[in-house]
Amino acid sequence: MVSMHRTAKIVLMVGVDLVALPFCLLVAMLLRGGDLAWAMHYGLSSYMIVALVTVAAFSLSDLYRAVIRFIDQRLLTTTGLALGMAVVCVYLVLLVVNDARFPRSALAIYWFVGFSYVVTSRITARNFLRNYIGQPRTSDTVAIYGAGEAGAQLALTMRTSNEYRPVCFFDDKHVLHERTIAGLRVFNTDRLVEMVNSLCIRSIVIAIPQVSPERLRNIMQRMAEAGVTTKILSRLLDLADEEKTPMETIRELKFEDLLGRAPVPPRVDLFARCVRTKTVLVTGAGGSIGSELCRQIVTLSPACLHLLDHSEFGLYTIKQELQSRFPTLPIVAHLGSVCSATLIERILQENSIDTIYHAAAYKHVPLVESNIVEGLRNNVLGAQVLAASAGKHKVETCVLISSDKAVRPTNIMGASKRIAELIFQAAAVTHGPDTTFCMVRFGNVLGSSGSVIPLFQRQIAHGGPITVTHPDVTRYFMLISEAAQLVIQAGAMAKGGDVFVLDMGEPVRIADLARTMIMMSGLSEKTGQYPEGDIEIKFIGLFPGEKLYEELLTDGMVFPSEHPRIMRMKESALHPGVLDTYITCLMMAGDTNDRGMIESMVKAMVSEYSPQPNEAPALPPVQNVPAVERASLVKKIVTYRI
Template sequence: MVSMHRTTKIAIMLAVDLLALPFCILVAMLLRVGDLSLAVHYGPLSYLLVALVTIAAFSMSDLYRAVIRFIDQRMLAVTGLTLGLAVTCVYVVLFAINDEKFPRSVLAIYWFIVFSYVVASRITVRNFLRNHMNRGPAGDAVAIYGAGESGAQLALTMRTSNEYRPVCFFDEKHVLNERTIAGLRVFHTDRLVEMVSALNIRSVVIAIPSVSPARLRDIMQRLAEAGVTTKILSRLMDLADDSIGAPEAIRALKFEDLLGRAPVPPRVELFARCVHGRAVLVTGAGGSIGSELCRQIVTLAPRTLHLLDHSEFALYTIKQELLGSHPEVRIEAHLGSVCNAGLVERVLQEGKIETIYHAAAYKHVPLVEANIVEGLRNNVLGAQVIANAAERFQVDTCVLISSDKAVRPTNIMGASKRIAELIFQAAATRFAPRTTFCMVRFGNVLGSSGSVIPLFQRQIAHGGPLTITDPDVSRYFMLIAEAAQLVIQAGAMAEGGDVFVLDMGEPVRIVDLARTMIVMSGLTEKTPHNPEGDIEIKYVGLFPGEKLHEELLTDGKVFPSEHPRIMRMKESALRPGILETYITCLMMACDTNDRAMIESMVKAIVSEYTPQCQPQPVPAVAPGPVLVRPHLLKRLTSFRI
């Protein structure tokens, strides 16, 4: 039946209805007159006429165009209303012609009988087809967390899938305990462990569309303690789409579900303003932010995209990826350092660059703190070379990617990024309006190289421990796509010398992040109260120059921007001539490799720089030569950032 042509299926439905509907009017007549001889007295033509009117009503309600496997309450309700209108019209006609032979009250009885026939026949066929199509190995036993409307719809959708076999609901409302919804028993969440064991439940799907990140973390913790994997309903609207089944509507949890805020969508009218049809240069194109910038830029149809990076492998990798995904875009790769003024000027001149996104920088705090000379040269000189070259070749827009660590910095990396901001602010003063300079400042980017997420993933794969510097340390987090979109939009909104900051919600405690990752990996935390747990969390002390809490805003003035979730700031800046003299002295201090002298010069440029006087020793935290545990790796691969 499923493989039949659509026309054949409609013909079969029409034929069955033509046989059944006259029988329905006969039953209605018998109920009205109570005598078979009187019922057949009206002749077959009357019965056939009523049947044809009914089929016309069914056609008007689109009953014959509906897919029986997915027929729902709404379609049956529309059919009942249309049938009622048709019966009313027949009643009016009989009343108008004053036909006393045909008992008009039969029509009301007929409506109830026919509607019952339609509901019973279609639902029976629907259930038969669903059961027939779902024959095969039964899916794993799955429970649904949340017995609301979303959960009920999800349960009905799951029944059409071989992958999932819903067995019960869990809900926090005591009033729903032991009730039945969508054919499944509801249990209070206090009985979670008991019922998971009794029903052999393998996974639980969270079906609460408005769940907050904090509550979601609590639910995940409870489910992990019960020993089940956690998934989540992707979108409620997917369940209303007949073409989408349960496997497509359900997905694994992602860390962005737990960010504490919804991802910030880009403004379409801002997104392509500085990119579409233009020659664009991305420095540090092989890095985490730079490569994502390139991926976003090629979708906006630039005239040419120029990539600059000093890592041959990273540059080759991103170029091949971009050529594979967008072969129509002209891509030029340039190998070399952003501190090489000759190389940068040649790229800008020959490529006729109109927009620059300066992402090249050293950003790992402990490494830069241990190698301050190279860190300062790369981050400070690189920004100076880009700013001077952008002005010389009259680039339209030049955007610096900065960091929250530039706000009241306590380490060399943060100070170097603040100096880079001062360079761009000075350039905006000198070169406006020929070139628009601006800066983008954001927090930790999920999944970027050196971020805490990949570190925790590696440590979980090795069986732990997860190393955290301090139990109170917190950070702002954003998605890597959000970071790239923010950079591109900032250039479109810039007026010159602006600092743009994304509204990143509340900071996230790193220890909460670690515990969330343990739970999302299907594991439990090892503590004195739970010595049989899988992964231990270990505190190792703050790194040299590390803050407990990062900041995004200084004491400068904050203004709204064209995007409601992006803030614009104006901060105090040094006069260009004074700044240039300071930087010259700083580079001379770097030549001496005298840390005290270098820090003094940095302090002269960035007055709010407060280095730690006695850096805390950091014990080695890298795992030894331990093989990755296969069962942990298998769980970890299902966790998506």
């Protein structure tokens, strides 16, 4: 039957019904009159006419187009209504022809008998096909946490699949203990460890809609103590989708589920304002933020997308990905550095760029701290070249991706991002309304190349230890998709020189993040009190320039924006002429490789910069810089410091 053509299956079902439905009417007549001879008095033609009308009604209800293995209550209900319509039609025909011989009450009995036949035959066929003709069961033994509506639906859906075999429910409500829901016994969570061992449960699926992150962390802790892995129901609506299997409706827990705040949704009217029908340039397109920006942009129907990155592999990878998804969209890849004024000039001059998203930057704090010359050159000079060229060619919108580390920075990376902000602020003053310059400041991005998440995942995969700099270090976190959406929306809301900051909720302790990731892996923390644990957390001390607590806001003025979860700030700025002189002196200081002189120049521009003493390695000064030139440089620095 499984290998039969679909048309042949429909013919088979209709044929069986044309044989069975007359017998259903015969049973109804016998129940009505109690005499077989009386029931047969009306002739075979009467029974066949009623059966044909019923089959026609079933066809209108889509009964014959349904896949028997996935038939559900909704279709059976529709079939019952169609059968009722067939009975009413026959009744009306009898009224029209004024046939007083046929018993009207037998039609009502026929509805009950016929519907019982349909339900019994279809459910029996469904169970037979699922249990005996389906694929061999290789399912995991699972329990469901949450015996509510979502849990009951999930249990019923799991029974149609080969991936999972549900054996019981767990629920915190004592009134449900030892009850039966959807054919499964409900146990209180106090018996979690006992029942996991007794029923050989391998994993538990959380089926609680809108569970809070705090409760989710508590549940995960209990699952880890019981020695089972934890999964979660993705969306309740997916259970109603017959095309989705339980494997698609159930997923692994992600860290964003435990983030502590709901993701910030984009404003539809803002999202595409600077992208749709525009020619867009993304610098650093091969990086984590840049590539996600590109993925968001291509969905908003730009006229053309230009990609710039100095990494050949990163540029090739993102271009291939985007081109495969949107083969008709013009996508142009430019290989080179954002610091190259010639390259930037050529791109903007030849392509009439409307919108720029500047994501190209070095952002790894320890690496930039030990390579401050290249870090400052890339982050500062790159922003200066791009801002100057964008203003010159009257680009409509230019958005800088900044960082929370730019607020009262203690490291060169953060200071370089604050200088980049100063450059964009100065550009907003210099170029006026022709080009709208703005900046977007946010915290750590989950899954980016510099995030601790991939590092912790690798360390867990190798058996530990997980390395954390300090027990009290905290960071703000956001999703990479949120970061990209925020950047795109900021350009639409900007008035010129704005700094946009996302409401990122409460900061997360990195040590707690490490413990959560251990639990998500189904492992336990190894401590002095619990030496049998799997993964140890090792505290290695703060990196040079690293802060315990990051900040998003300075003492500047904060205003609301068009988006309720995005704030607009007005930061202090430097006069464009003074800033240009400072940057010239900073680049000259970089040529000397003298760390003290470089930090003095950075301090002159970013007064809040406070490098941590004796933590970063000293840079050997370049010996072939003439003493006269060095003295002249120091004199310039002293002259322009304000």
